[in-house]
Amino acid sequence: MAGPTLRDVARRANVSIRTVSNVVNGYAPVSDELRTRVQAVLDELGYRPNLIARNLRQGRTGMIALVVPELDVPYFAELAREVITAARAHDYVVMIDQTDGDAEHERALLGRDSRAAMFDGLLLSPLTITAKELRERGNRVPIVLLGEHIFNGSFHHVAIDNVAAAFDATSHLLDLGRTRVAAIGDQPYATGETAQLRTIGYRQAHARRGLPVVDELVVPTARFHRRLGAEAMDRLLALPEPPDAVFCYNDLLALGAIRALTRAGVRVPDDVAVVGVDDIEEGQYSTPSLTTVAPDKAAIAHTAVDTLLSAINGTATSSAAEVVVPHRMIVRESTTG
Structure with a gap:
């Protein structure tokens, strides 16, 4: 049985389909009273947006990639779990890859025909690539860098001190x-x-x-x-x-x-x-x-995901944000x- 549609929600809330769409997608300002009324009907009917259709309309895949040097290093496995949790809250799926710390594998992510172009954005923990190589990369997939490779504030970067x-x-x-x-x-x-x-x-x-x-x-x-x-x-x-x-x-x-x-x-x-x-x-x-x-692995993950999604959505406040996450x-x- 098919689930409720935007039309069903609009009819029950006595509003237009466009208003319901605006509430679901956050496209335009909606009054608090109207948003509360529509959200109550969304919850009552159990409406779930069609993420595939939404992503196609927006020219998105709904996927980001996390690329680390070594997946069998427990730190990266634990960080990956936090990244998946943070991305899921935004209806994003995370694909995971490793470079083995190999320079050619890292550079391959930067090319025009790179598999990175399959994703809306990339969380990358690099060991070898330089700031110059990142600036001159063939694809313009939004990137947030993780780890302690030094980039002198030229890119979005999340790390500890x-x-x-x-x-x-x-x-x-x-x-x-x-x-x-x-x-x-x-x-x-x-x-x-x-x-x-x-x-x-x-x-x-x-x-x-x-x-x-x-x-x-x-x-x-x-x-x-x-x-x-x-x-x-x-x-x-x-x-x-x-x-x-x-x-x-x-x-x-x-x-x-x-x-x-x-x-x-x-x-x-x-x-x-x-x-x-x-x-x-x-x-x-x-x-x-x-x-x-x-x-703070959770803070690293949430900060990195939020920064990447801001870059994907064009709402980032700057072209480069250097974020230092606490440790104890x-x-x-x-x-x-």
């Missing part, structure tokens, strides 16, 4: 009285901007207290994966004077580090305290549970027992 996050994590360890705080995850090359910002925060926390940074305690990793965290921790444990605390640049590195410490018979946090970043769910249930810097320290067993 990585320097401040790393400063807070390192300060937490130093304030516990730890004297040899290591860092796992530095990436001193062009695509490692997130890691570089976290290294700056790590160094600033030491400088604020007049403490030197011991270079051998800063261990780079090619990616932010568990195995690499464990390997870096093994390297640190092999030093003549191992660290008594470790700031890991994400939770996966931290979980790998904890595994290496446990395997070596080193107690966490008694002998070595460990902090991560991302507040992934796995860290709540690790042994010990993981102290972490928690970005969550102290658990890996630093305080």
